[in-house]
Amino acid sequence: MAESHGGAKGPAAGAHTEADGGHHGGGFPPFESSTFASQLVSLAIFFVLLYVIVSKLALPKVGGAIEARQNKIEGDLTEAQTLKDQSEAALKAYEGELASARTRAQAIGNESRDKANAQAEAERKALEEQLAAKLAEAEKTIASTRTTAMSNVRGIAADAAGQIVQQLTGVVPDVASVNAAVDASLKG
Amino acid sequence: MKIDPIHQFNIEPLFTLGHIGNHTIAFTNSSLYMLVAVAIISILMLASGTQLVPGRLQSVAEISYEFVASTIRSTAGAEGMKFFPLIFSLFMFICVSNLVGIIPYTFTVSSHLIVTVGLALLVFFTVLIYGVAKNGLKFFSIFVPHGVPGYILPLVMFIEILSFFLRPVSHSIRLFANMLAGHIALKVFAGFVAMLGFSLGAIGWVGGVLPLALTIALYALEILVAFLQAYVFAILTCIYLNDAIHPGH
Numbered sequence: 001m002a003e004s005h006g007g008a009k010g011p012a013a014g015a016h017t018e019a020d021g022g023h024h025g026g027g028f029p030p031f032e033s034s035t036f037a038s039q040l041v042s043l044a045i046f047f048v049l050l051y052v053i054v055s056k057l058a059l060p061k062v063g064g065a066i067e068a069r070q071n072k073i074e075g076d077l078t079e080a081q082t083l084k085d086q087s088e089a090a091l092k093a094y095e096g097e098l099a100s101a102r103t104r105a106q107a108i109g110n111e112s113r114d115k116a117n118a119q120a121e122a123e124r125k126a127l128e129e130q131l132a133a134k135l136a137e138a139e140k141t142i143a144s145t146r147t148t149a150m151s152n153v154r155g156i157a158a159d160a161a162g163q164i165v166q167q168l169t170g171v172v173p174d175v176a177s178v179n180a181a182v183d184a185s186l187k188g
Numbered sequence: 189m190k191i192d193p194i195h196q197f198n199i200e201p202l203f204t205l206g207h208i209g210n211h212t213i214a215f216t217n218s219s220l221y222m223l224v225a226v227a228i229i230s231i232l233m234l235a236s237g238t239q240l241v242p243g244r245l246q247s248v249a250e251i252s253y254e255f256v257a258s259t260i261r262s263t264a265g266a267e268g269m270k271f272f273p274l275i276f277s278l279f280m281f282i283c284v285s286n287l288v289g290i291i292p293y294t295f296t297v298s299s300h301l302i303v304t305v306g307l308a309l310l311v312f313f314t315v316l317i318y319g320v321a322k323n324g325l326k327f328f329s330i331f332v333p334h335g336v337p338g339y340i341l342p343l344v345m346f347i348e349i350l351s352f353f354l355r356p357v358s359h360s361i362r363l364f365a366n367m368l369a370g371h372i373a374l375k376v377f378a379g380f381v382a383m384l385g386f387s388l389g390a391i392g393w394v395g396g397v398l399p400l401a402l403t404i405a406l407y408a409l410e411i412l413v414a415f416l417q418a419y420v421f422a423i424l425t426c427i428y429l430n431d432a433i434h435p436g437h
Contacts, residue, residue: 029197029300030368035218036302037211038201042219043306050226050281055273058233062253065238065246072240 158182193375197299197368218303221295225285252280256422263426267433274314275429278307279422286367286414290407298417299367301360308360311425319432330435359424366417370410377403 029035158178165173201214232252236245256276260268282298289296297303319327331348332341380399384392 028194029199030364031301032199034211035199035216035300037208038205038214038216039199039218039300039302040306041205041208041213042216042222043303046219046222046226047277047281047307047310050229051273051277053226053230054233054277054280058230058249059253059273059276061238062233062236062249065242066250066253068238069240 154182154186157186193372193379196295196371196375199300217295218297218300221285221288221297222281224288225281225297228284228288229280252276256280259419259423260426263423264430264433268426268429271314271425271429275422275425278311278425279418282307282363282421283415283418286418287411289367289371290410290414296367296371298363299371301364304360304364305356307363307421308356311359311428312356315428315432318429319435322432323435327432327435330431355428359421359428363417363421366413370406370413374403374406374410377406 158175161182162173162175162178165171165178198217200217201212202217202220203215205213205215207213232245233249236249237243239246242250253276256279257269257272260272260275264271285297288294289299319330331345331352333344333348336344377399381396381403384396384399386392388395
């Protein structure tokens, strides 16, 4: 490549002077001082332009966007923290409430159980008394019934004895002696 | 078929703007690509919206902003943010014009020494003027390092002063040479593909695969270099400005 270029001014350059075209003399372009003034002036113009755009418009805009985002994130984080604190406080309050409600419920339960027990006891006692009274009455009835029945048995036995004697002997026995005999056998 | 890797650097005047002394000031293809770079940066930064959740263009604008800002903060400290617009302009101008220049048939603004010298001298005089204005004569203490024995001090001071004045040279030539060399290498290898094909026929086209692969690899490297050189230019500017802001170190 060096020779392809270095020979640009030599007599054997015919083949590639067209590659260099109508260029200023065919030197190495970065070292051609005739172009320096133009480049420096354009560089000055465009770099100053870029500097003004960057410092007055671009950086404030982009920096502002970044800062706004940072602030928003920080604000959101603070808000989230307060909300978290609030929810924790609410949870604590709820747990306290729950505990007190539980103790209250226990108290109420105990009380109502006691009351129900007492009532049931009273009812049971009343019922027992009633039953005992009924039992006593029934026993009394049974006793009287038995006494009646026993006296009836004695009459029937006396009658039967009188009849039997009459049948066997043909004599009507004395009522008093039959009764005495029946009594004596009942006791025996 | 001739390879002419230099042709791409030609300055073609498009129309004449005026005259300064003997010099004709023309609007050249270089001026046009400077305008293109300024236009692309302006569109990127101004047309990209300010939404809470950024879109693609806005993300690029914000990443550029944050990238340059963090570079300045890490090298020149919070005080360096005074020069944020300057460094941002330099970085974006070089980066965008390099990336545009890598597109085939375009022109690379920073492949011309005079442009990089202009930018490097801008940085040099900014450092010098701001340093003297802010620190007065104390600014020149950057030439006197701490803890150097007295008998060696003149030599060290000489070297420090020399390196200070050579800064714009290395600053400008680094960028210029990188862009120039990269574009020449690309052109040579790409031209080689066509040259092989046209001179050797079918065998040449097959043989051209190798230089083509190399061209593609070089192209990827050049994209990296385009960005990297802009970054290097910006970070060196930050380091030089740091001298002006904190001359004690």
